[in-house]
Amino acid sequence: MEPNELVQSGLLELYALGQLxxxxxxxxxxxxxxxPEVARELEQIEETLFLLAKTQAIAPPLTAKPLLMARLDFxxxxxxxxxxxxxxxxxxxxxxxxxxxxxVRKDLDAPEGFGAMFLKIIGHDREKTTxxxxxxxxxxxxxxxxxxxHFLILEGTCDxxxxxxxxxxxxxxxxxxxxxxxxxxxxxxxxxxxxxxQRVLVQPTR
Numbered sequence: 001m002e003p004n005e006l007v008q009s010g011l012l013e014l015y016a017l018g019q020l021x022x023x024x025x026x027x028x029x030x031x032x033x034x035x036p037e038v039a040r041e042l043e044q045i046e047e048t049l050f051l052l053a054k055t056q057a058i059a060p061p062l063t064a065k066p067l068l069m070a071r072l073d074f075x076x077x078x079x080x081x082x083x084x085x086x087x088x089x090x091x092x093x094x095x096x097x098x099x100x101x102x103x104v105r106k107d108l109d110a111p112e113g114f115g116a117m118f119l120k121i122i123g124h125d126r127e128k129t130t131x132x133x134x135x136x137x138x139x140x141x142x143x144x145x146x147x148x149x150h151f152l153i154l155e156g157t158c159d160x161x162x163x164x165x166x167x168x169x170x171x172x173x174x175x176x177x178x179x180x181x182x183x184x185x186x187x188x189x190x191x192x193x194x195x196x197x198q199r200v201l202v203q204p205t206r
Contacts, residue, residue: 001027003035012038016045062140066117070131074121087123087130090150090198092174099196102132103154110134110192119197126201133197139185148200149177156193159186 006012006028014020015028031038078084088098102108102122110118114134121131135158151160153169160167160175162183169175177183179202187193 001031003031003038006031006035006038007041012042012045016042016049063117063142066115066119070119070121074124084123087128087198089128089200090130090152090174090176090196094152094174096152096154096172099152099154108132110194128198128200130196130198133195134192135185135187135195136192138187141182141184143182144177144179144199146202148179148202150196150198150200151175151177152196152198154194154196156187156189156191158193158195159188160184161186 001009011020011024011028015025020028032042033039085101088094096103099122108120108122110120110132114136116136117139118134119131121129123130132154138158151169151174153171153173153175155171157168157170160169160177160183162177163181167175168188185193
């Protein structure tokens with residue numbers, strides 16, 4: 001296949017998208033090495049696709065990276081032999097002292113200079129995931145449909161807005177986020193707000 005014919009065929013676009021195989025793939029790979037004009041055309045196609053993807057990209061939630069890093073950290077700790085203690089279910093009767101065994105651990109502290117959010121998972125099972133959460137400024141809007149979110153404030157203060165209602169919290173306060181209602185968190189103290197965060201899966205009805 002001649003270079004001009006190849007450029008007009010649409011095979012370079014399919015190659016850039018990783019959708020070529022078999023004989024067609026062999027033809028394009030050979031042409032790229034033999035004809036500089038084909039290689040240049042492919043570079044332009046790849047740059048155009050990159051710019052298109054960039055303009056159409058959806059920014060991930062601000063919480064995505066901290067949550068991912070917390071899961072990876074927890075997995076590595078478990079693989080390293082950490083013995084997990086049973087984590088109590090948060091409720092209005094829960095006290096800060098109930099989590100003392102985790103709060104005294106230096107390896108579960110947030111590093112100095114962490115970003116807007118930091119999380120250390122301390123327990124995970126089929127029912128719930130529990131972690132120590134630090135918020136420097138707050139947490140963006142979100143709505144839960146399949147898990148209840150519970151907070152026990154440990155340090156600092158914050159406002160949690162649920163729908164149109166604003167709830168203010170200080171150390172020792174407990175709060176449960178209702179399902180299907182938009183909510184966000186705003187830190188109101190001069191220092192980060194630290195809390196126990198627990199997400200409990202909604203049990204299917206029979």
